[in-house]
Amino acid sequence: MQLEQALKQAKCTFPFAHLGAHYQTSNSVFTVTTWLPNAEEVNVIDLASGKLLGILKKVNGSHLFRGEFEVKQAPQFYAFDVTNKQGQYQVVDPYQFQDQAYHAVHFIDHNAQNVYQQLGAQLIELDVELEAPIQATRFAVFAPNATAVSLIGEFNYWDGSCLPMQKTDFGYWVLVVPGIEAGAKYKYQLKDAAGNDLPHKADPVGFYAEQYPSHTSIVFDHELYQWKDKAWLKKAKKDKYHQPMSIYELHLASWKRPAADSGETYLSYRELAAQLIPYIKDMGYTHIEMLPVSEFPFDGSWGYQPVGLFAPSSRFGTPDDFKFFVDQCHQNDISVIIDWVPAHFPEDGHGLARFDGTHVYEYEDPRKGWHPDWNSCIYDFGKDTVRQFLVANALFWIDKYHIDGLRVDAVASMLYLDYSREEGEWIPNVDGGNHNYEAISFLQWMNTEVYEKFPHAMTIAEESTSFPKVSRPVSEGGLGFGFKWNMGWMHDSLHYIAKDPSYRRYHHNEITFSMVYAFDESFVLPISHDEVVHGKGSLLRKMPGDEWQQAANLRTYTGFMYAHPGKKLNFMGNEIGQAAEWNHDSSVNWHLLEFEKHQGIQNLYRDLNKAYRKYPALYELDHSPDGFEWIDHGNADQSILSILRKSTDAKQKIYVLINFTPVVHENFKLGVQSGGEYQLILNSDDKKYWGSASKTNKKMYAVTEPWNDQPYSVSVNLPPLACLFILFKG
Incomplete structure (x- = not known):
């Protein structure tokens, strides 16, 4: 195929072999060849001096232009003054930058990070001795079995014949194009092994993209943003295993919708920063995790x-x-996953x-x-x-x-x-x-x-x-x-809590079995988006009973989650007791917070997060058996669990009593390890959580009466469907 035809049909595999400049030192001849569709006249200008080097002529009446000039020394870089039917413009010839283009794939396989540092659309400054260095974008894409690849975009009216890319030995296609700046829209036009056109492709390493219907890639400058989180990054190098981790999982599009009269479909990243971050801080979460x-x-x-x-x-x-x-x-001490x-x-x-x-x-x-x-x-x-x-x-x-x-x-x-x-x-x-x-x-x-x-x-x-x-x-x-x-914990515990309390005694092993393997891995306990969609019902609607019991079951279950070893993850809406399943086209049902029940559930999540962060016993040894003991895991008849959580130094001890039935137990005995004072630090049945406010002890004193294989015991009034966190004061 003739060169003109190959260029016209965008089937030129090695444009550097034909286009650009070549200087023959033997006879001082400087030859320039370019393909410029729609051009009528092309002059060559020395960029350093601004002088005219000569005029290019059409080859065979096509849009292939070529010229030979005798010069004492080849210009370092040159440009074209182009005249077409619309007027005149100047363009720096991309095909004079062969070495700079090939640089994109030098040593690319030596370091994984080279993929995003060398491929895609990289804004570069060409190393030239000019008053104003040439700004360009270097493009590189991997397409080992294509027979031709062209760069297309707004800058060439999406014409695949304008900017053929060069194939390298390793299957990457490269080209440096001066004048393309951040914000330029582009794609790649490829032909398969048989020369057939393929759908226009977005850049696999594109840093920014348009939405439907174009899905075009957009050149982006990653160096402009000035970060202000150095203090955070320095502090963030802590050991994660011994730190609190309460994760708020959310879907950005449906956490909260813009006002109906705003004309916007979604909150922007900046609007989310303004609205989500204060909420996360108020609720006491340590991390957010975004779908x-x-x-x-x-x-x-x-x-x-x-x-x-x-x-x-x-x-x-x-x-x-x-x-x-x-x-x-980061500036608000929130980790991002x-x-x-x-x-x-x-x-x-x-x-x-x-x-x-x-x-x-x-x-x-x-x-x-x-x-x-x-x-x-x-x-x-x-x-x-x-x-x-x-x-x-x-x-x-x-x-x-x-x-x-x-x-x-x-x-x-x-x-x-x-x-x-x-x-x-x-x-x-x-x-x-x-x-x-x-x-x-x-x-x-x-x-x-x-x-x-x-x-x-x-x-x-x-x-x-x-x-x-x-x-x-x-x-x-x-x-x-x-x-x-920890998907096992999630499945078993949700299956258990969905049972009517009167039947839970027959499924007691489901709520305790997770401790058999709790330290085999470093676990996160997830109640994620997958559990509140596709007919599974919201977390609240998984709970049995009437309206009060559903809310009480949810509060008790959440207390159990925070008492159980493992980091915590809850999907948005769980924390307000949302009744409806998650709908990605809607929003969290924030209007529910007009009602005391949902305010109470939210209050509990907030206080659990704060207690979890305050007391190292609840997080320091999440992944070690040294931080956990069963006080009583065998009380299936009453569906009551007794748990002890300990800090690393074992000085801080928190006992957790969990009543999975609506039965009140007065003077319930709990075995403890030490004599002294014990203080109730959280009660999920409290009135502020929309609980029954059943009377219970704020303070307890251990007596020398062995119980639950412990040398001491305390007496507790245990509310219905409730979780109590009790701190050993000494």
């Missing part, structure tokens, strides 16, 4: 079908707006699926590469380029957005080759088993990189099976996560 913020096309996926892993969703503002939100959280989805991605045409006409990012065989539950593609965890892409993304959020933690979604689906598959629908590993060794290796690498590069950060696995050592170090054969969601 995925990575760009995603379909609202109904809640972010779990991302197409744009390197861009915070523009639904809520710019990347700098999101940085502001995180910055404000985001849900991260490396397990799968959707098939949207502008995304990663069959990116260059082949399976660049996903497993080729659908028995490994297609997820039947979510109708999405599964990353090929065996490819070095895919592994590096995903590890880089994990590091990116902590690096560029100062995120404190990544909660990794759907880990179980990654670990097992037969996850949600019937016999014959999956491929065994080399040993004939169902473990995905490639995914396991990837997760170990990701966790190793995160903790080595950013020791103040943490990773949390949503893993629903008994896979061993999920939250144990890679050096010990573990996956390397910092924490793991």
Whole structure:
């Protein structure tokens, strides 16, 4: 194919071989070739001197222009003065920057962070000896099996023939384009191995993106935002295991909706900073966890079908707006966790699926590469380029957005080759088993990189099976996560609390069984969004009984959660006793706070958070058996649990009594370890929580009467459906 035809049809694979400038020292001839659709006249200008070097002529009447000039010395850099039917303009020739373009992929495989530092659209300043250095954007994209890739955007009227990119030996396509600034919209036009057009692709490493219908990538400058959280980052390097962690999980789009007359669909990142942060502080939460913020096309996926892993969703503002939100959280002593989805991605045409006409990012065989539950593609965890892409993304959020933690979604689906598959629908590993060794290796690498590069950060696995050592170090054969969601505790305890109190005596093991394995992993106790949607009912509606008993059961259950070893996570709406299921198209039902019942539930969550943060006995040894003792776990007939929580030095002791029935127990005996005074610090049946205000002891004094295998005992009036926290005063 002639060069003119290849350029016109956007099928030029190696434009640097044909376009740009070449200087022959033997005869001092400077040759310049360019392809400029719609140009009529092209003059070449020496950028250093501003002098005219010569005029380019059309080749065969096409828009390929070429000229040869005798010069003593080749100009360092040059530009074109272009005349077309619309007028005149000047453009610096992108094809003179071959070395700078190739720099994008030098040593890219040496460091995972190179993916977001070298690929995508990188704003650069070209190293030239001019009064005003040339500002440019360097583009680089991985498409190893494409036969041609062009950069398209507003700057060239989305014409794929204007800016063909150069293919490198490693399958990356590169080009440096002067004059493209932050805010420019762009995509990639690719042709597959047969030369066929593919859907225009957004940048896999794009930092900012438009919403439907364009889904275009936008050039973004990450260096402009000035962070103000240095003090936070310095303080954040604490050991997470021995610190309080009460996480408020939320969906940004539906936490609170804008006023109806605002004309806006969502609160912006900056509006969320102004409204959410004071609420989190007032409620006493230590962390927020957001459902995925990575760009995603379909609202109904809640972010779990991302197409744009390197861009915070523009639904809520710019990347700098999101940085502001995180910055404000940190300045108010709130840690920020985001849900991260490396397990799968959707098939949207502008995304990663069959990116260059082949399976660049996903497993080729659908028995490994297609997820039947979510109708999405599964990353090929065996490819070095895919592994590096995903590890880089994990590091990116902590690096560029100062995120404190990544909660990794759907880990179980990654670990097992037969996850949600019937016999014959999956491929065994080399040993004939169902473990995905490639995914396991990837997760170990990701966790190793995160903790080595950013020791103040943490990773949390949503893993629903008994896979061993999920939250144990890679050096010990573990996956390397910092924490793991305790799905077993969640399922068993919710099943138990949903029972009528009169039947709970027959299911007592469900509320106690979690302590058999409570310290096998570093657990987070989750009552997440997944438990209050899709017909499961809100947390309040899971509770049996009349209106008062439902609220009392919820309060008792929440008290049990805060007494149980493990960090805490609650989804938005739980803390006000929302009656309706979560609806991503709506908002938390804040109007319920007009009623005393919901005010009371909110008051309890607030006070539990404050007590949890105040008393080290409730958090310091969440992941060690040294911090927990059963006083009585066998009282099934009365459905009462007696628990002891201890601080690291064992000096602070908090006893927790939990009555899972509506029966009042006067002078209930509780075995304690020491003589002295005991003080009630929280009673979930208190009037301010919309409790019955059944009379109970504010102070107790131990007597030398052994009980529950303890040398002393106290007498407590135990309210109905209540949880009491009792501090040993000495």
